[in-house]
Amino acid sequence: MMRVLKYVKTHIFFILIAIGLLFAQANLELSLPDYMSDIVDKGIQQGGIEYAVPIAIRQSKMENIFVFVAPENQTKVLSDYRLVTENSSDYQELTDSYPILQNESIYLLNENVKKKTLEEYEGILINAIVTSTVFEQIATNNSQVVNATEIYEMLGIDPSTLPPGTSLFDVVKTLPLEQRLLISSAIANKFKETGEMMLKQVAIFVVRAEYEIIGIDTDKIQLMYILKAGALMLGVTLLSVLCVIGVGYIASKTSAGIARNIRSDLFEKVENFSRSEFDTFSTASLITRSTNDVTQIQTVTFMIIRMVFYAPILGVGAIIHALAKSKNMWWLIGVAVALLMILIIIIFLVAVPKFKLLQKLTDRINRVARENLSGILVIRAFNREKYEEKRFDVENRDLTAVSLFVNRLLVILMPFMMLVMNGMMISIIWIGAHQVSDGAMQVGDMMAFMQYAMQIVISFLMLTMMFIILPRAVVSAKRINEVLITEPRIEDPEQPKKFPEPFQGKVEFSNVCFRYPGAKKCAVENVTFTANPGETVAFIGPTGSGKSTIVNLIPRFYDVTEGTIKIDGIDIREVTQHDLRDKIGFVPQKTTLFSGTIESNLRFADENATEETLYEALEIAQAIDFVKSKPKGLKTEIAQKGANVSGGQKQRLAIARALVKRAPIYIFDDSFSALDFKTESRLRKALREKTGKSTVFLVSQRISTIKNSDLIIVLDGGKIIGKGTHEELMETCEMYRSIATSQLELEELK
Numbered sequence: 021m022m023r024v025l026k027y028v029k030t031h032i033f034f035i036l037i038a039i040g041l042l043f044a045q046a047n048l049e050l051s052l053p054d055y056m057s058d059i060v061d062k063g064i065q066q067g068g069i070e071y072a073v074p075i076a077i078r079q080s081k082m083e084n085i086f087v088f089v090a091p092e093n094q095t096k097v098l099s100d101y102r103l104v105t106e107n108s109s110d111y112q113e114l115t116d117s118y119p120i121l122q123n124e125s126i127y128l129l130n131e132n133v134k135k136k137t138l139e140e141y142e143g144i145l146i147n148a149i150v151t152s153t154v155f156e157q158i159a160t161n162n163s164q165v166v167n168a169t170e171i172y173e174m175l176g177i178d179p180s181t182l183p184p185g186t187s188l189f190d191v192v193k194t195l196p197l198e199q200r201l202l203i204s205s206a207i208a209n210k211f212k213e214t215g216e217m218m219l220k221q222v223a224i225f226v227v228r229a230e231y232e233i234i235g236i237d238t239d240k241i242q243l244m245y246i247l248k249a250g251a252l253m254l255g256v257t258l259l260s261v262l263c264v265i266g267v268g269y270i271a272s273k274t275s276a277g278i279a280r281n282i283r284s285d286l287f288e289k290v291e292n293f294s295r296s297e298f299d300t301f302s303t304a305s306l307i308t309r310s311t312n313d314v315t316q317i318q319t320v321t322f323m324i325i326r327m328v329f330y331a332p333i334l335g336v337g338a339i340i341h342a343l344a345k346s347k348n349m350w351w352l353i354g355v356a357v358a359l360l361m362i363l364i365i366i367i368f369l370v371a372v373p374k375f376k377l378l379q380k381l382t383d384r385i386n387r388v389a390r391e392n393l394s395g396i397l398v399i400r401a402f403n404r405e406k407y408e409e410k411r412f413d414v415e416n417r418d419l420t421a422v423s424l425f426v427n428r429l430l431v432i433l434m435p436f437m438m439l440v441m442n443g444m445m446i447s448i449i450w451i452g453a454h455q456v457s458d459g460a461m462q463v464g465d466m467m468a469f470m471q472y473a474m475q476i477v478i479s480f481l482m483l484t485m486m487f488i489i490l491p492r493a494v495v496s497a498k499r500i501n502e503v504l505i506t507e508p509r510i511e512d513p514e515q516p517k518k519f520p521e522p523f524q525g526k527v528e529f530s531n532v533c534f535r536y537p538g539a540k541k542c543a544v545e546n547v548t549f550t551a552n553p554g555e556t557v558a559f560i561g562p563t564g565s566g567k568s569t570i571v572n573l574i575p576r577f578y579d580v581t582e583g584t585i586k587i588d589g590i591d592i593r594e595v596t597q598h599d600l601r602d603k604i605g606f607v608p609q610k611t612t613l614f615s616g617t618i619e620s621n622l623r624f625a626d627e628n629a630t631e632e633t634l635y636e637a638l639e640i641a642q643a644i645d646f647v648k649s650k651p652k653g654l655k656t657e658i659a660q661k662g663a664n665v666s667g668g669q670k671q672r673l674a675i676a677r678a679l680v681k682r683a684p685i686y687i688f689d690d691s692f693s694a695l696d697f698k699t700e701s702r703l704r705k706a707l708r709e710k711t712g713k714s715t716v717f718l719v720s721q722r723i724s725t726i727k728n729s730d731l732i733i734v735l736d737g738g739k740i741i742g743k744g745t746h747e748e749l750m751e752t753c754e755m756y757r758s759i760a761t762s763q764l765e766l767e768e769l770k
């Protein structure tokens with residue numbers, strides 16, 4: 021896991037930018053419900069008036085209000101107002117906007133008064149505005165909002181005792197300041213108790229009425245406010261879209277970059293794997309690891325940047341905002357989140373094992389499908405279609421059953437989640453509606469609270485989704501890691517030696533034993549022989565006797581378990597693999613051609629080979645006629661794995677490829693098996709002539725192929741049971757003799 025994390029490091033800068041953008045995005049998204057609540061509360065309900073601080077007010081009204089304001093506060097508030105009278109220089113212009121000026125002086129609020137100051141003035145004025153209005157209404161017997169008798173009772177005054185022509189307000193005005201303030205707060209409390217509306221809303225109601233008296237277009241104020249808030253919302257949304265795009269861009273770039281780096285490291289690692297490592301990881305699994313598993317990491321990285329980082333930012337922000345909107349409904353969110361968590365944990369416990377199973381079954385069906393497709397000819401030849409279909413069907417059914425189960429589970433999850441979330445919404449509306457009707461909350465705030473609640477729930481869901489996806493990514497990371505930490509068993513020495521010049525090609529095996537990794541028994545034991553430059557050494561023996569194993573040791577596809585192999589007196593483990601393999605032309609038992617042309621395949625051995633060399637190699641390999649018969653000659657296309665040439669042609673091209681290398685050592689592992697006797701004998705003759713100076717290793721089942729070799733080694737069960745020339749072995753080696761007699765008779769029959 022740590023090793024995979026290392027790949028994140030190089031992208032840390034971009035990830036930090038992404039986190040910054042996520043913060044911005046969260047802030048923008050969290051501000052939207054606030055704007056919406058503003059539109060509802062201030063735009064619609066308060067007629068677009070934000071503060072209970074009038075922008076314009078009649079002088080007489082202001083004086084009435086100031087009855088309930090301490091003198092020092094009066095001075096403070098007035099510092100931001102100016103009195104407009106007939107004598108003011110801009111009297112004429114102002115009369116257009118404030119028609120009342122024709123009859124009365126008005127106070128105008130200075131422009132650009134800070135929010136904070138407005139809030140402070142509002143605190144000073146609210147009670148006074150409400151109280152003064154109550155008394156004005158009593159005086160004019162126009163009390164819609166208040167019950168006059170109640171006020172008389174509260175003040176302990178009998179209205180009939182008032183001298184005629186004096187109103188209650190006149191009496192109140194003469195009281196000492198402390199008493200006036202007490203009356204004011206008592207009346208304010210009365211309003212709070214009735215709870216029809218919030219006190220501030222009452223005050224704003226009064227301000228609005230005042231505007232109408234002055235002649236200000238209140239509809240316009242409202243419209244402007246809503247338009248302004250709407251435009252702000254649009255702007256915020258646009259900005260947040262930009263953030264989303266930015267984060268998406270960085271997330272894709274980062275995750276794709278990480279995937280690219282992992283893939284290339286994997287590929288580089290696998291390139292250096294020796295055969296042992298390929299035996300440990302199957303080719304198929306290496307492919308899945310460098311494609312599927314890497315994609316998995318890529319997806320999860322993307323989601324981590326987009327969601328895992330975002331969820332807590334959004335969640336915490338939404339909690340803070342929600343608490344600011346309402347302090348007594350948070351438990352609803354808590355209950356919803358808890359219910360969802362329980363739901364998800366249950367699903368998690370049931371589904372995760374199935375997810376793992378799903379992965380396994382997918383692997384299995386892949387394997388069956390691959391085997392079937394690549395072995396389709398064999399399957400047909402043996403009439404096994406029905407059997408294979410059944411085999412596939414079983415796997416397919418298993419996979420279908422499990423994926424159906426998982427999908428059903430996830431489908432059930434959805435309505436339950438919706439139930440919980442909608443339940444939460446309804447509860448918020450239920451409780452919120454009561455609070456609104458009690459005047460404890462505004463409608464817009466309740467709506468905003470609902471949205472915040474939703475955001476909190478969603479951020480929790482995002483986090484939990486991650487916990488479902490993360491384990492899969494961890495598995496993938498582990499599988500990738502396994503490959504990355506595997507050190508190739510065959511490594512170059514730290515201080516490699518060089519072969520002495522000129523290179524001879526003398527190969528000495530002394531007491532070589534080799535055991536395949538994981539195998540109990542040695543595949544070959546005590547192999548000792550010397551191949552001198554220019555000599556041909558042949559290996560013969562039944563299948564599985566260790567012939568291929570021995571020749572694979574020469575290019576160090578595997579390292580010997582015991583003993584040594586020396587070339588020109590130097591242990592092959594002391595030179596670099598490159599230097600060693602540079603000297604060897606190898607034709608493996610299982611020939612492989614690559615997609616491309618005949619030429620590109622031949623040049624695999626030596627990019628700079630002349631055309632002459634290519635033709636010569638083809639000639640020795642007896643492939644020249646076949647290549648020349650093709651209309652495109654050397655440019656004839658070769659399909660993947662050489663599928664469009666016959667087995668014998670493939671072998672000949674593989675032999676030619678090795679010959680292009682003009683190596684001092686050649687290894688032919690059963691490379692003539694697909695050739696007919698005549699072609700083979702011509703090929704051998706040409707080989708002998710052209711590769712006279714090279715050391716040649718021949719593996720074959722045919723006596724005729726190896727008869728003329730300088731040294732023949734007879735193997736059985738990994739042990740040398742005979743060593744010598746054909747003639748010597750005919751004398752001394754029982755097994756050789758029996759192979760020889762059976763085959764030579766056959767050959768003579770032809």
Ligand code: ADP
Pocket residue numbers: 299536537539543561562563564565566567568569570
């Ligand atoms: P030959 O080429 O003579 O037919 P091999 O050298 O291919 O025989 O195999 C010798 C023995 O080593 C056989 O018993 C075979 O099962 C075993 N063997 C071959 N390749 C591997 C491998 N990659 N892993 C484990 N055992 C192997």
Ligand code: MG
Pocket residue numbers: 567568569609690
């Ligand atoms: Mg073999």
